[in-house]
Amino acid sequence: MPEHESTGARARQRDRAVLSTLVSGAGYQVTFVVATLVSLPFITRSLSPDAFGVLVTLTAAPVVLAFTDLGIGSALVARLSEARARDDHDSARRAVGTALAAALGAAGLVLVIGLVAAVTLPWRSVLGAGQLSQGEVRGAVLAAAVVTGMSVPGALGQRILYGMHRGAIANRWLGAGVLLAAGLGIACSVAGVPLAAFVLAMVGAPALMGLVCLAWTLRRNEKVRPSRASVSMTEFRTLRRSSLWFFLIDVSAAVGYQTDVVVVATVLGARDAGVYSVCMRIFALVTASISPALLQLWPAFADAYTRGDASWIRSRLRATVLVGGLIGVGASLALVIVGPSLISAWLTPEVVPPRSLMMLCGLWTVYQLVSAPFFLLMNATNRVRVHARLAVGVACVNVPLSVWLAFAVGLPGPVLGSVLATGLVTAVPGLLVTRRLFREPMFAPMSTSPSTTATRGSL
Numbered sequence: 001m002p003e004h005e006s007t008g009a010r011a012r013q014r015d016r017a018v019l020s021t022l023v024s025g026a027g028y029q030v031t032f033v034v035a036t037l038v039s040l041p042f043i044t045r046s047l048s049p050d051a052f053g054v055l056v057t058l059t060a061a062p063v064v065l066a067f068t069d070l071g072i073g074s075a076l077v078a079r080l081s082e083a084r085a086r087d088d089h090d091s092a093r094r095a096v097g098t099a100l101a102a103a104l105g106a107a108g109l110v111l112v113i114g115l116v117a118a119v120t121l122p123w124r125s126v127l128g129a130g131q132l133s134q135g136e137v138r139g140a141v142l143a144a145a146v147v148t149g150m151s152v153p154g155a156l157g158q159r160i161l162y163g164m165h166r167g168a169i170a171n172r173w174l175g176a177g178v179l180l181a182a183g184l185g186i187a188c189s190v191a192g193v194p195l196a197a198f199v200l201a202m203v204g205a206p207a208l209m210g211l212v213c214l215a216w217t218l219r220r221n222e223k224v225r226p227s228r229a230s231v232s233m234t235e236f237r238t239l240r241r242s243s244l245w246f247f248l249i250d251v252s253a254a255v256g257y258q259t260d261v262v263v264v265a266t267v268l269g270a271r272d273a274g275v276y277s278v279c280m281r282i283f284a285l286v287t288a289s290i291s292p293a294l295l296q297l298w299p300a301f302a303d304a305y306t307r308g309d310a311s312w313i314r315s316r317l318r319a320t321v322l323v324g325g326l327i328g329v330g331a332s333l334a335l336v337i338v339g340p341s342l343i344s345a346w347l348t349p350e351v352v353p354p355r356s357l358m359m360l361c362g363l364w365t366v367y368q369l370v371s372a373p374f375f376l377l378m379n380a381t382n383r384v385r386v387h388a389r390l391a392v393g394v395a396c397v398n399v400p401l402s403v404w405l406a407f408a409v410g411l412p413g414p415v416l417g418s419v420l421a422t423g424l425v426t427a428v429p430g431l432l433v434t435r436r437l438f439r440e441p442m443f444a445p446m447s448t449s450p451s452t453t454a455t456r457g458s459l
Contacts, residue, residue, distance in 0.1 A: 080163025097226025154210025
């Protein structure tokens with residue numbers, strides 16, 4: 001096959017992978033919305049406001065504690081993307097086998113630490129749940145700790161699928177987890193079970209489905225299926241070099257963004273945490289609708305970078321920024337206008353967020369969608385160190401700023417802190433890093449030769 005035809009075919013494959021992931025991601029969001037519309041009214045009416053606030057806070061635990069895999073999942077995506085671009089199946093098997101062994105070890109560590117923390121820390125105060133008993137809150141936290149440990153290896157199946165450019169399949173498994181969680185949530189509401197059972201059912205369902213996805217993926221894909229011999233200390237050291245930077249990114253994201261609901265619960269109480277969580281989840285539907293396609297863009301960028309396809313990277317970066325911005329602005333405006341009425345009719349008037357909070361959430365949503373492709377490009381082009389340093393900087397600014405703003409302006413404070421911290425710390429450096437990347441020889445006009453990849457390096 002002529003080189004230009006081969007390059008064109010690979011570009012079309014990447015486009016199909018991103019497009020199919022986008023379509024399946026939209027289908028997943030429809031599933032999520034329908035499941036939430038059906039299940040959440042049952043849950044809000046069967047739990048007290050404090051119990052609901054604790055539930056939504058702990059439901060986010062696997063997301064908040066995504067760093068507990070020590071960056072292994074993200075490092076695996078990077079390794080699989082490189083191996084796939086070189087058609088190196090042996091490297092892919094070693095990466096998967098070593099990552100799986102490391103994830104199982106991390107899961108055991110997370111479980112032990114989580115159980116100790118659950119029985120020793122004053123969770124009623126941390127979660128602002130003064131109306132609940134200590135035993136009720138502690139049982140819910142114990143359930144969250146167990147499920148978080150399960151989530152560490154369970155997330156690898158989806159990571160493997162994304163690294164193989166099969167994000168659409170990963171979205172189907174996510175949809176199955178959402179349906180199972182919704183069904184179990186309704187069953188818990190009807191049965192009147194304790195709060196811990198709600199947490200175990202609604203958070204455990206996606207984690208369990210993740211483990212099933214991992215088993216299915218390894219069974220169906222011989223090119224990445226590891227054996228005992230696939231576990232390698234050399235591969236572990238390779239994964240560790242990049243996973244430490246991804247670990248910093250995940251920790252910073254968890255500390256800087258995902259703890260906002262905990263800040264609200266601690267400063268303002270569990271009731272306000274429930275309102276805040278509802279608002280964030282509504283706007284998260286916008287980002288989550290195209291986030292799967294954006295995540296698939298990471299291995300696609302890596303594949304194009306390895307093969308020297310600079311024009312594809314340029315054009316797709318522009319397109320994703322433009323599309324993400326348009327979707328973010330349009331959807332956020334719609335939610336600000338009709339959101340309060342929908343939430344009041346759907347749930348109860350007590351959890352309707354103030355308009356100021358919704359406007360800030362809309363601004364935050366637009367920034368996330370516009371900036372995400374730049375950070376994914378950093379990951380794909382060996383600039384994860386820069387990404388990590390920026391993420392740490394945001395966390396260091398965002399946390400104290402969000403706490404101060406929560407005291408100063410109330411419920412909108414934490415999301416305002418996220419907007420200000422992220423914009424101030426990352427906007428200009430991110431653009432400068434991208435500009436420097438596009439000055440590499442492979443991005444010069446008419447430069448399409450794969451030989452230019454020899455000049456690539458890390459900032």
